[in-house]
Amino acid sequence: MDRRYPSARPIDPEFVDDEDRPEFPPELTNLPWVDVHNHAHTLSWNDRERFALSGCHAMVMMAAGYYWTPYRPVEPSDVRYLWDDALNRLDQIERSHIFDAKLGIGVHTGVRVEGWEELVDLMDDYCALEEVAVVGETGITSTQHVERWDLDGQREVVRRQLEVASAYDLPAILHTPSDPSGIDIPFRARGTVPGYELDLDLQQSPVLDADDVKRAAVEIDVELADEAGLDQDRVVLSHASREVAPFVMDHTDCHLSFTVSYPWLHDVTPRDVAAVIEEYGPERVLLETDSAGVLRNDIFALKRTLFELYRLGLDLDTIRTVAFENPMELLS
Ligand SMILES: [Zn+2]
Structure with missing residues (x-):
């Protein structure tokens, strides 16, 4: 402690050991x-502008999502409207916000879609478009909104979509369920205010009978990808958890994608991501x-996660691999 300042009396830095001073590479901010x-x-x-302001280079927007279709039961034309709406607006979104945006086209299994075959047939023409970068989101899930979708039915609709992904050499984004009740909110940061604008009383009883529904769904997803002839390294398992990582890393070639912006919903923190990277690379x-x-979201969470990963001991190259190089390689 030989640092001295011309201050009237000693100030904090004079008591700090230089060896304890963390060094942050400024490149982390860029x-x-x-x-x-x-x-x-x-x-x-404004939210999309926040993506750009915090350094988002590219994104894939999943056009499928029953939250935005007003009618129940959901029909193929409702889902197609969602695809078309996203497709219609993509160019203007990119012009406004600089980042590169692409679409995911698929049939979400969060609600049963009567006559989904019509959609899968249409996917051929959509997946041939330059704007479409992935098939999804889809994947086996445990509970549905308003109407259940039994497991055999889900296997069929997911497998058929994975066949389309394989035919167009696109990656597939597969969501994975979190809990037998479908949506378990581990804690709510703001008291009793729910973070989800979805009537959870309309969630149906689970179709997956397993203690660990995420693991069970992942195993089926991987099986379906194999059956569909889609290479496992083209499969992205979304909503990854620390618990499912050993199975995925040791027994498959799939990607694990961590949802970092909803710790209150998915119970994932930068510490979990860092632990998985440290163990499996x-x-x-x-x-x-x-x-x-429909959810209380935090766009800056991804950028904040990058800072946290560094603080948790990962080096800049490793963080760059996860945040930029892996997705660019997957999507190119
Ligand atoms: Zn999603």
Whole structure:
């Protein structure tokens, strides 16, 4: 402690050991990042500007999401409207906000869609478009909104979509369920105010009978990808958890994508992401916000996660691999 300041009396830095001083690379503030799974077209203009301001280089917006269809049961034309709405607005979104935006086209399994076959047939023409970067989001899920979708039915609709992904050499974004009740909110940061504008009383009883529904769904998803002829390294398992990581990393070639913007919903923190990277390496890890207009979202969460990963001991190259290089390679 030989640092001296011309201050009237000693100030804090004089008591700080230089060896304890953390060194932060300024490049961390400029590091580009890619959000591989969100629904940013359902957010506001200001929210999308926040993506750009915090360094978002590219994003994939999932056009499928029953939250935005007013009618129950959901029909193919309702889902197609969602695809068309996103497709219609994509160019203007990119012009306004600089980042590169692409779409995910798919049939979400969060609500049963009567006559979904018609949609899968249409997917061929959509997936041939330059604007479409992935098939999704889809994937086996445990509970549905308003109307259940039994497991055999889900297997069929997911497999068929994975066949389309394989035919067009697109990655597939597969969401994974979190809890037998479908949506379990571990804690609510603001007392009893729910973060989800979805009537959870309309969620149906689970179709997956397993203690660990995420693991069970992942196992089926991987099986379906194999059956569909889609390489496992083209499969992105969204809403990853620390608990499911050992199975995915040791027994598959799939990517694990951590939803970092809803710790109150998915119970994932930067510490979980760092632990998985430390144990299995960064090569198959991705980050996503899944931000959507129906949830209390935090666009800056992804950028904040990058800072936290550094504080938790990951080096700049590793963070760059996860935030930028992995998704760019996957989507190119
Ligand atoms: Zn999503």
